[in-house]
Amino acid sequence: MDFEKAIIELKKIVPLKENIDVNDIVLFILPDMSIYGIVSEIKIDGYKRNWWNISFTMLTIPLKKYTLTLRIEQMTGKEIFTIDGKQHFLSAVDIDKVNEKPKEPDKISRPKLSIVKKDNS
Numbered sequence: 001m002d003f004e005k006a007i008i009e010l011k012k013i014v015p016l017k018e019n020i021d022v023n024d025i026v027l028f029i030l031p032d033m034s035i036y037g038i039v040s041e042i043k044i045d046g047y048k049r050n051w052w053n054i055s056f057t058m059l060t061i062p063l064k065k066y067t068l069t070l071r072i073e074q075m076t077g078k079e080i081f082t083i084d085g086k087q088h089f090l091s092a093v094d095i096d097k098v099n100e101k102p103k104e105p106d107k108i109s110r111p112k113l114s115i116v117k118k119d120n121s
Contacts, residue, residue: 003087015097020076024092026056031086045069
């Protein structure tokens with residue numbers, strides 16, 4: 001399965017946020033592994049217009065701190081980005097929706113039918 005298809009499948013099973021903020025738990029997908037992290041800082045990049053420095057601690061053993069320079073679309077899971085020519089994905093996890101049952105997009109909700117008696121008066 002290619003990277004883009006894997007991300008599409010991931011979005012079906014992991015509730016992701018539309019935005020990102022400090023203290024969010026993020027899911028960072030690399031070509032050969034998936035890692036959770038916690039965002040510690042987001043600040044505008046001083047050199048590149050419309051780019052942001054996002055710092056986070058990866059929840060690995062030992063813990064590792066990283067800073068990436070990304071555009072909003074890249075740090076909010078709307079766009080896959082590359083590092084050293086390899087595809088990566090980053091998005092905040094919506095913790096409040098973790099235990100919610102996933103919606104089934106293929107099923108159409110229809111009202112129940114009921115029999116109405118015809119008035120023979």
